[in-house]
Amino acid sequence: MADPPQRSAAETVHNVARTLAMVASIARGRLALYALTQAVGAAGDVALVAVAKRILDAVLLAATHRGDDTYVRAALTWVAVELAVVVAQKVASQVEQHVATLLRSELGLHVNVLILEKALDVSYRHFEDPDFNNRMTQARREASARPWGMFTDAVSLVRATVTLAGYAALLVSLGPWSIAALVLSAVPSFVGEGYFGRLAFERQSARTQRNRQLFYLESVLTTEATVKEVKLFSLGRWLTDWYRSIHLGFHAEEAELSRRRARWLLALSAVSSLTLYGVYAFIAAQAARGAITVGAMTLYLAVFTRGQGLVQRALLGLTSLYERNLYMSTLFGFLGIESDEPDRPLTARDGDVRAAPEVVFEGVSFRYEGAARDALTDVSLTLRAGETVALVGRNGAGKTTLVKLLVGLYRPTAGRILLDGVDTATLHPAEVRRRVGVIFQDFVRFQFSAADNVGVGWLPAREDRAAIERAVDDAGARDVVARLPKGLDTALGRAFGGDDLSVGQWQRVALARAFMRPSALLVLDEPTAALDAESEHEVFERFKALKAGRTALLITHRFASVRMADRIVVFEGGRVIEEGPHAALVARDGTYARMFRLQAQGYTDTPTASDTAP
Secondary structure, eight states: OOHHHHHHHHHHHHHHHHHHHHHHHHHHHHHHHHHHHHHHHHHHHHHHHHHHHHHHHHHHHHHTTOOOOHHHHHHHHHHHHHHHHHHHHHHHHHHHHHHHHHHHHHHHHHHHHHHHHHHHOEEEEEEOHHHHHHHHHHHHTTTHHHHHHHHHHHHHHHHHHHHHHHHHEEEEEEEEHHHHHHHHHHHHHHHHHHHHHHHHHHHHHHHHHHHHHHHHHHHHOOOOOHHHHHHTTTOOHHHHHHHHHHHHHHHHHHHHHHHHHHHHHHHHHHHHHHHHHHHHHHHHHHTTTTTOOOHHHHHHHHHHHHHHHHHHHHHHHHHHHHHHHHHHHHHHHHHTSSSOOOOOOGGGGGGGSSSOOOOEEEEEEOOTTOOSOOSEEEEEEOTTOOOOOEEEEEETSSSSHHHHHHHTTTOEEEEEEETEEEEESSSSSHHHTTTTEEEEOOOOOSSSSSHHHHHHHGGGGOOOHHHHHHHHTTOOOHHHHHSSSGGGSSSBBTTTTTBBOHHHHHHHHHHHHHSSSSSSSSEETTTTTTTTTHHHHHHHHHHHHHHHSSSEEEEEEOOHHHHSSSSSEETTTEEHHHHHHHEHHHHHSSSSHHHHHHHHHHHHSOOOHHHHOO
């Protein structure tokens, strides 16, 4: 249901005030100069109409009183006045354009940064919420245009109001009815534009999800990471047809709305034209009878012609303000989302490495929003200080979810996580994360230089080349860097013309990023999934040395790797079902032993006991 008009009007006024305050906050001086140019323009518009009457009357009097230079001088004086007004308006117009260019750029940057900062200040769970993503997409869609549009619409409306007040003063001598007729002649178009503006916004808002689908399909069809499978599986035509069908749906909606709008606005504009020419006829008749001078007739016709256009623009400006208000309400609504995780930049002091921490999971359960069952159920687990624990289990068993809870991407729905005896729920997530060096299996391939790809692992030391070199060596990525044409200064990824790496090479760079962090708690989620056996062995040999004095949590499906762990924890269905050293778990002959033998069989020709059982 649409908002009541009074509520919409109040909301529009409120959002206009917020937008003006936003502009004033970033460029108060330029805002004042912009307002001055508008005042000069409005005063000039009224002055030009009034001066035109004076010139015409003076010329007619000069023609009637030939030989009397008084009227000639009067005419020339008013021409000079008009020239001065025109020059002032042209100067104001040029200043206005220059100031507008600066203000538009500054406001667009300011709003975009506000949106990005809001995205930084909310927790990770929001980014898995379709409603949040829709709202963020709507806010970002026209962040550079709509706020500026609301500002200029508001300023133009004030200018039009001032100019109309001047025109009304000039029309008073014709009769108060003329002012009413001037305003009423523009109302029909205003009503129509307002109605169809609302429909256009509602239709655009309803498209947000489909627009996101379009962006996704474009990305799939044009991004290097996905286009190889598009070609391999011959998906191009199917995806293009899907893309086209969404657009054709948009086209049909636009065509239907455009037809309705054209029919109604044609009828409404006819009403406005009839009103205008009715007044024209009356003024012309008055001049023909000698009731008013030719100069007065020119004045009234000019005022009425310009005034009707100005009233229409003012009323359409109100419509535009209302339409932009719908967007600005979305923007301010997004910016008003509670900042449940304010961004906290790292500092060099955060790099003080403490002793290896103890991590305790006490009855931890977690369910993703909208899920039918828990991803983790009553998990109780202790990572003792300096211990290396390996998590194993099927895909979807809950291992990565446990890591996300540990690093504060989510909060447990039940239970708690203690870091050296402190409940992590009482700490800012940044306080937890600065103590953790982590690499996820879906690590990011930053389209940065190799040095920055590593250095962002600990931003305070991003320009510390010695620290980056150590992290590269710790991750066994020296050979990767050595092959790059500019070494660490080589841009990685093809997005901006850099060198691309193999999956395994990217993984070594990501490992270096994790080792860059001066953390006493290391979390490695499938850190060697893309490495060959020799490279994997080298990484884990280095890891053994690096983990000294640190607590480490390792997730891997390669059982040859987990043997280096002090303890192995087996997950199944979001629960811990087994734990202990490798030898003890094999001797127990449970789930771990079965999984270990199945994997070992892949490297030998010897069948397992289960294969030979009758």
